[in-house]
Amino acid sequence: MSENQAPSSWEPKIIAIVCNWCTYAGADLAGISRIQYPPNVRIIRVPCTGRINPFYVVKALQAGADGVLVSGCHPGECHYLTGNLSARRKFATLKRFLSYIGVEGDRTMFTWVSASEGERFSQVIKGVTEAVRALGPARKLVKQL
Amino acid sequence: MENVEKKLREEAKLLLAEKKIDVLVGYEAGTLPMTATPCFITAPEEADRLVWNAFCVQNLAKFVQDLISLHRESQQRVKPEARTRKVVGVVARGCTTRSLVIQLQERQFNRDDIFVIGVPCGGYVDKRKVAAQVAGQEIREASLAGDRLSVKTAGEAKTLSLGGILADNCLTCRFNNPVLSDLMIGSPASAMAPESEYAGVEAHEKLSPADRWDYFEKEMAKCIRCNACRQTCPSCYCRVCFAEQSQPQWVGVSEDETDTQVFQIMRLYHMVGRCVDCGSCVAVCPMGVDLRTFLKKLDKDAFELFGNRAGSSLEDLPPLSQFKEDDREDFIYDPQKAK
Numbered sequence: 001m002s003e004n005q006a007p008s009s010w011e012p013k014i015i016a017i018v019c020n021w022c023t024y025a026g027a028d029l030a031g032i033s034r035i036q037y038p039p040n041v042r043i044i045r046v047p048c049t050g051r052i053n054p055f056y057v058v059k060a061l062q063a064g065a066d067g068v069l070v071s072g073c074h075p076g077e078c079h080y081l082t083g084n085l086s087a088r089r090k091f092a093t094l095k096r097f098l099s100y101i102g103v104e105g106d107r108t109m110f111t112w113v114s115a116s117e118g119e120r121f122s123q124v125i126k127g128v129t130e131a132v133r134a135l136g137p138a139r140k141l142v143k144q145l
Numbered sequence: 146m147e148n149v150e151k152k153l154r155e156e157a158k159l160l161l162a163e164k165k166i167d168v169l170v171g172y173e174a175g176t177l178p179m180t181a182t183p184c185f186i187t188a189p190e191e192a193d194r195l196v197w198n199a200f201c202v203q204n205l206a207k208f209v210q211d212l213i214s215l216h217r218e219s220q221q222r223v224k225p226e227a228r229t230r231k232v233v234g235v236v237a238r239g240c241t242t243r244s245l246v247i248q249l250q251e252r253q254f255n256r257d258d259i260f261v262i263g264v265p266c267g268g269y270v271d272k273r274k275v276a277a278q279v280a281g282q283e284i285r286e287a288s289l290a291g292d293r294l295s296v297k298t299a300g301e302a303k304t305l306s307l308g309g310i311l312a313d314n315c316l317t318c319r320f321n322n323p324v325l326s327d328l329m330i331g332s333p334a335s336a337m338a339p340e341s342e343y344a345g346v347e348a349h350e351k352l353s354p355a356d357r358w359d360y361f362e363k364e365m366a367k368c369i370r371c372n373a374c375r376q377t378c379p380s381c382y383c384r385v386c387f388a389e390q391s392q393p394q395w396v397g398v399s400e401d402e403t404d405t406q407v408f409q410i411m412r413l414y415h416m417v418g419r420c421v422d423c424g425s426c427v428a429v430c431p432m433g434v435d436l437r438t439f440l441k442k443l444d445k446d447a448f449e450l451f452g453n454r455a456g457s458s459l460e461d462l463p464p465l466s467q468f469k470e471d472d473r474e475d476f477i478y479d480p481q482k483a484k
C-alpha cells in the first residue's frame with residue numbers, strides 16, 4: 001500500500017502494557033542479563049492484565065502507537081490468581097473486533113511472559129517490532145493534532 | 146394480535162387494581178402513523194391505552210432499569226421507616242426479556258422488583274424499509290391486518306406484506322418468545338429464521354481489511370454523536386458513561402473523525418455478550434448508521450468463543466464477567482511460532 005510507505009527514518013513506536021509481576025519482571029531480567037531487544041517499545045507497567053481496560057489499547061492506537069502489546073503472567077501464574085484469565089476473554093474479543101473493523105491484526109498483540117523469561121521477552125519485542133515494521137506507520141484511528 | 150392486546154389490557158387492569166405492580170411500562174399508539182411509543186400506566190383505567198402490534202419498536206427494558214434505579218435513589222433521601230418498594234411491570238417480548246435477564250445478571254435490581262408480562266412477537270416494522278417502498282413519501286395513514294400493512298401517502302395507497310418490511314434483526318431473531326415471564330399472554334409466536342443470523346457478518350468478514358476499514362470509516366462518518374443509540378440501549382445504563390467522563394477523558398468531544406470512531410468502537414465493544422439484537426439503537430439513529438453489522442460480530446464471537454447467547458439464561462453470567470481455564474488462546478502471540 002502506497003499510503004503506508006514509510007519515510008526511511010521511520011521507526012515503529014510500540015506501546016507495551018505489561019503486568020508488574022511477570023512481564024515487567026521478565027523485562028527487568030532481560031535488562032539485568034544484558035539481553036538485547038529493539039528500543040522501539042515504551043513500557044507501561046500496570047498491576048495486572050486484568051486491570052487493563054481494553055480502552056487503553058484503542059486509546060494508544062488513537063494516540064499514534066504503531067502497535068500495542070499487552071503481556072502478563074501465563075495462565076495459572078497470575079499474582080491475583082485469575083486476573084489474566086478475565087483479561088484473556090477481553091482481549092480475545094477485542095482483537096477480533098479491531099481486525100473486523102479493519103485495523104490490521106498485527107497492530108494489537110497479546111502474549112504471556114513470566115518473570116523468568118527474559119529471553120522470551122526479548123524475542124517477543126523483536127517479533128512484534130518486525131511485524132509492526134512490516135505493516136508500516138499506523139494511519140487508521142490515529143488522531144492528527 | 147388483537148386478542149393479545151385485549152388480554153393485555155385486562156391483565157394490566159387487574160395487576161394495577163390488586164396493587165401487584167405500581168407502574169406498567171408498555172406501548173401506546175403514537176401520534177404519527179406507524180408508530181407506538183413507550184408509555185407508563187399507573188392506574189387501572191389508563192390500561193386501555195396499551196397497544197401491542199408490529200409498530201412497537203423500542204426495547205422497554207431500558208425504562209425498567211431507569212425507573213427502578215431512580216426510585217431507589219429517591220429512597221435514599223427518605224427516612225428508613227418511610228421507604229417504599231416499587232414493582233415495575235413491563236410488557237416484554239423476547240429481546241426485552243433478554244435485556245431484563247442481562248440487567249438481573251448484572252444485579253441492577255431483584256427479580257421481585259419486576260413483573261414481566263410476556264408477549265409473543267412476530268417482529269416489528271422497519272420504517273426505513275416502508276419508506277423505500279413508497280419512494281420516501283410521507284405516510285398519512287397506516288393500518289395492520291394480519292400479515293399485511295396498508296399505507297396511504299398523498300398520492301397512492303399500497304398494501305405491503307410484513308415479510309418484506311420487518312426489521313433485519315426481527316427476521317433472524319432466535320428468541321422471539323420471552324425467555325422470562327411472570328405471566329404469558331397469547332400463544333407462542335412461530336419461529337423466525339435464526340440460522341441466517343450471522344450471514345451479514347460472515348459476508349463482511351470475507352472482505353479485505355482495507356474494504357472493512359473503508360466501510361467502518363464511511364458508516365462512522367455519518368454519526369453525529371447524538372448518543373441516541375446509547376440512550377435507548379437497555380445494556381447502556383451506566384450512571385456515567387465513558388463518553389462523558391472527564392477524568393480521564395476517554396474520548397474527545399471534537400469533530401475529529403477518530404474521536405467518533407473511538408466512541409463507536411468502545412460503545413460497541415461494551416456490548417460483548419450484552420447485546421440482544423433488539424435493534425433499538427439502529428431504529429433511533431437519525432443518521433442511519435449501520436450499527437448492526439458490528440454488533441452482530443461481537444455477538445457471533447461471544448458465541449463462538451464462549452458459547453454465549455446474550456441474556457438467554459438467568460443462571461449464566463455475561464461472558465466477560467467470567468472465564469474458564471481452558472478458554473481459547475489461539476490469538477496469543479508466540480515468538481517461536483511467528484518465526
Ligand code: SF4
Nearest residue numbers: 378420421423424426
Ligand atoms: S446495542 Fe442496540 S441492538 Fe444491542 S441491545 Fe443495545 S439497543 Fe439493542
Ligand code: SF4
Nearest residue numbers: 381383386387412415
Ligand atoms: S457505552 Fe459503555 S460506558 Fe457508556 S453507557 Fe454504554 S455500557 Fe456504559
Ligand code: SF4
Nearest residue numbers: 368369371372374430
Ligand atoms: S444514534 Fe446514530 S448518529 Fe447518534 S450517536 Fe448513535 S450512531 Fe451516532
